[in-house]
Amino acid sequence: MSTRREALAMLPALLTPLLATPAARASSGAPEPVEVSQRAIELSSRSAQPTVSSKTPFAMVGLRWDGQPPEVMAVRVPGGEWTAMEPAPGTTASQPVWTGRTHEVQVRATRDGAPAIGVAAVLIDPGRSPSDAVPPTSRDRGYPVVSRAGWGADESLRCREAQFDDEVRAVALHHTAETNDYSASDSPAIVRGIYAYHAETLGWCDIGYHALVDRFGQVFEGRAGGLERPVIGAHSAGFNRRTSSIAMMGSYTGHQAGDAQRDALSGYLGWKLAAHGLDPTGETTLLSEGGGSSRHPSGTEVRLPVLLGHRDVGHTECPGDDGYALLPGLRSAAAATMSAVR
CATH class of the missing domain: 3.40.80.10 (Peptidoglycan recognition protein-like)
Incomplete structure (x- = not known):
């Protein structure tokens, strides 16, 4: 050779x-092939840790926002530990996080210690x-x-x-x-x-x-x-x-x-x-x-x-x-x- x-x-x-x-x-x-569904829910600006609920189950969560990203981003299922979220580089969204199958999560998204404005949670059902x-x-x-x-x-x-x-x-x-x-x-x-x-x-x-x-x-x-x-x-x-x-x-x-x-x-x-x-x-x-x-x-x-x-x-x-x-x-x-x- x-x-x-x-x-x-x-x-x-x-x-x-x-x-x-x-x-x-x-x-x-x-x-x-497995059908995957996504839906976005705007986060409340009245709470730094709003709860997001859905009648249909989901198993992953991402965040998307307008303007600058939140300084702190995390998600947890009821009674669970917080999982930190990272920005998806070059986008106005986070990386998606696995939560396991659930109907409810709590989200933390803040700027300067206050609730971030213009943030939505993207709920993902990856199917089974x-x-x-x-x-x-x-x-x-x-x-x-x-x-x-x-x-x-x-x-x-x-x-x-x-x-x-x-x-x-x-x-x-x-x-x-x-x-x-x-x-x-x-x-x-x-x-x-x-x-x-x-x-x-x-x-x-x-x-x-x-x-x-x-x-x-x-x-x-x-x-x-x-x-x-x-x-x-x-x-x-x-x-x-x-x-x-x-x-x-x-x-x-x-x-x-x-x-x-x-x-x-x-x-x-x-x-x-x-x-x-x-x-x-x-x-x-x-x-x-x-x-x-x-x-x-x-x-x-x-x-x-x-x-x-x-x-x-x-x-x-x-x-x-x-x-x-x-x-x-x-x-x-x-x-x-x-x-x-x-």
């Missing part, structure tokens, strides 16, 4: 059978599917994942077909900035809720991330178009071109990923980076398109790690302090995965 890049490009076909689990090899048929308990895993995309069909994506929510770049030069690590208190059977519904919220509330036409991994090590296909292809995502303002992404489901500041999640991340990243002939421990140059929450003005060439954190290119805490601290180990683990099959 004449070049290191060509050698790396051969690895995906070799890695895939090694990384596949028995469950992946025994995958079942895909479930039916019999396959949520054990979502089917497929290797149709080149790596053992729960495909879009597997987690019940309603493809009618997308407002355009997938768009493609000429290459992938880097992969960005994210977190979804929500609770870590969810079960393995909740994960497909969480992905459906994020998908609907990104596509409709944020106007991104699809889920922003290319892939997601839950705390149990389940890997979910994200944005449509094919995990093995250079699909243009909506995950890092100014740096969505020539990049891919994977999001850890949960919040990773003050909370560390477990072994199953770390192993799934390193396995997927080893496969994905090999698919594009990239060295996990290397560097690359990206051209900023600016705008939104980008750290770099449009037209700026930026030298970055091939495996980077969202905060490297955007004004955000993502992927959390503990998530960001994973990067050196993930680079080494992904490289070791690739070396094992050379």
Whole structure:
């Protein structure tokens, strides 16, 4: 083989059978698409912690606002703990938070200690599917994942077909900035809720991330178009071109990923980076398109790690302090995965 890049490009076909689990090899048929509904309710300006109720159940909540974002944002179910909410960078909305199935939540949204004006709670019902308990895993995309069909994506929510770049030069690590208190059977519904919220509330036409991994090590296909292809995502303002992404489901500041999640991340990243002939421990140059929450003005060439954190290119805490601290180990683990099959 004449070049290191060509050698790396051969690895995906070799890695895939090694990384596949028995469950992946025994995958079942895909479930039916699941309908997801959203409704927005304006928050009362008379209380700093208003209660929002709905006759129909929901399981996720996001906030959207006019003007400046609230300085403090959090949500809790009755009798539960508060879960902090983070802004979705470059938008006038928060990231959505999993609450579990409920008819009522309490919301905290304040500016200068007073109730924020012009804030609405977006209540998301991600629906339920019999396959949520054990979502089917497929290797149709080149790596053992729960495909879009597997987690019940309603493809009618997308407002355009997938768009493609000429290459992938880097992969960005994210977190979804929500609770870590969810079960393995909740994960497909969480992905459906994020998908609907990104596509409709944020106007991104699809889920922003290319892939997601839950705390149990389940890997979910994200944005449509094919995990093995250079699909243009909506995950890092100014740096969505020539990049891919994977999001850890949960919040990773003050909370560390477990072994199953770390192993799934390193396995997927080893496969994905090999698919594009990239060295996990290397560097690359990206051209900023600016705008939104980008750290770099449009037209700026930026030298970055091939495996980077969202905060490297955007004004955000993502992927959390503990998530960001994973990067050196993930680079080494992904490289070791690739070396094992050379």
